[in-house]
Amino acid sequence: MSLFLVNVLLALAWSAVTGSFTFLNFAFGFVLAIFALSLIREQVGSIGYFSRARRVISLFLLFLYELVLSAWRVAVIVLSPRMDLKPGIFAYPLRVDRDFEITMLANLITLTPGTLSVDVSDDRRTLYVHAMDASDPDATRRDIAEGFERKIMEAFR
């Protein structure tokens, strides 16, 4: 995380030196900073930083894909002439335990197909999820555990 800060600082320094704070110039500075950090990766131990960055990006791409799929599925349900819904709330046992990770998982679940996080139990062990189709909660639980939760654990541990 601190290396990310260094990365941002280097990009800011680049923007200041070139005297232009446009988005594109900052992005260019960011890429330059990544390059600089990769040159000294042996010294500052940023090897983990790059593989982590890759995992964060892969989490982000998964998220975008699921968001599009989710909007599409809602559209199909809403526009079908006979709405055949089996909504319900099911409990999801959490494996992640830090507040930050739970928040992230809950938000990701909300923006993905057919699921909406409603509440976290007081002991932070269970997440209550409302689903558009709760007829097979075990399959949904498995999807979340093998999709987002695993990716979050890979990206932030």
Place this chain on the structure above:
Amino acid sequence: MTEILTLISALLLLIGSVFTLIAAIGLLRLPDLYTRIHAASKAGTMGSCLALIALAIHAHDFGTMSRALAGVVFFLLTAPVSSHLLAKAAYAVGYRLHSSSVRDEMAPEDDK
């Protein structure tokens, strides 16, 4: 090049509007608050984000572009939080799930 960009942004705007319309229809057609939140949070977010991305592509200065993209990011950050709070608050004050619901594992043990 400009034509292609205009075409892409027009297409994104169109798809975004369709998703926003679907979100609105969903609000009317879905049976209870919890399912309606699904429509508003997903199709709604998708529609607004696509419209903002269309603006970012169409705008020729980077100030507008970065602000539009910041808007997308804030939409993605705030939409799940607000819909989660809405659902939590609705459940806390005792808003019932629609009768077609098949399960409620959140209900206290004694009134299942």
